[in-house]
Amino acid sequence: MRAMFGLVALLVGVGVVVFLFAQHEIPVAREGKKAQDQARQISGRGQDGQAAVNSFQVEPKMRGNKLEALTVTGVTPGGALDDYGLKKGDQIVKIGDQKVSDISNDDPGLAKDMVHDAYQKSQSITVLRNGSEVMLPTAGKNHGGGLNDLTDVVGKTIR
Numbered sequence: 706m707r708a709m710f711g712l713v714a715l716l717v718g719v720g721v722v723v724f725l726f727a728q729h730e731i732p733v734a735r736e737g738k739k740a741q742d743q744a745r746q747i748s749g750r751g752q753d754g755q756a757a758v759n760s761f762q763v764e765p766k767m768r769g770n771k772l773e774a775l776t777v778t779g780v781t782p783g784g785a786l787d788d789y790g791l792k793k794g795d796q797i798v799k800i801g802d803q804k805v806s807d808i809s810n811d812d813p814g815l816a817k818d819m820v821h822d823a824y825q826k827s828q829s830i831t832v833l834r835n836g837s838e839v840m841l842p843t844a845g846k847n848h849g850g851g852l853n854d855l856t857d858v859v860g861k862t863i864r
Contacts, residue, residue: 749825751785757820760784761791765813774798774833775820785824790830790841792834799831 722757750755761784763775775797791797798805800819808816823830830841 715788742820746785746827747825749785749821751781751783751788752779753783753785755784756821757785757824758818761786761820763797763813763817765816766796767811770811771811772805772808772816774805775813775816777832786820788863789830790839791830791832795832795839797830797832798838799829801826801828817843 723854745752751757751760753760760781761777762779764778765772766774766776777791777793777795777797780791780793797816797820800816800823803819805816808819820830827842832839832841
């Protein structure tokens, strides 16, 4: 009988240790994954390891000699901008706070590089999709944090 109580006590003790380990280690692992995602995004790379600028293709939409928008002709599945929510057929009309049509030299290459920079800094990209403006990243979309919400070890926000 005493052996049975000893065995039950041992099992309860092991259960408590496992419970406490899970309560501490799972949140730490989640924070580690979040930090990894933030570092990947800041480096300008997607989950596939490729640079964000290489994860999508665009064609300039011009009105005369003026750049009006960038039409997305392809998005690499699993790439950085796919994770961000960009889709084939989207027309990028705003990058961060700047309209594509306001880019001073009307350079589509510069505009594409600006999309890459916006991804790195977790800034919004506004697209026309099915006639409506959509701001990316969309709510609930899983992507790394970027510079705007990177936190240090003690929880202070770094800006």
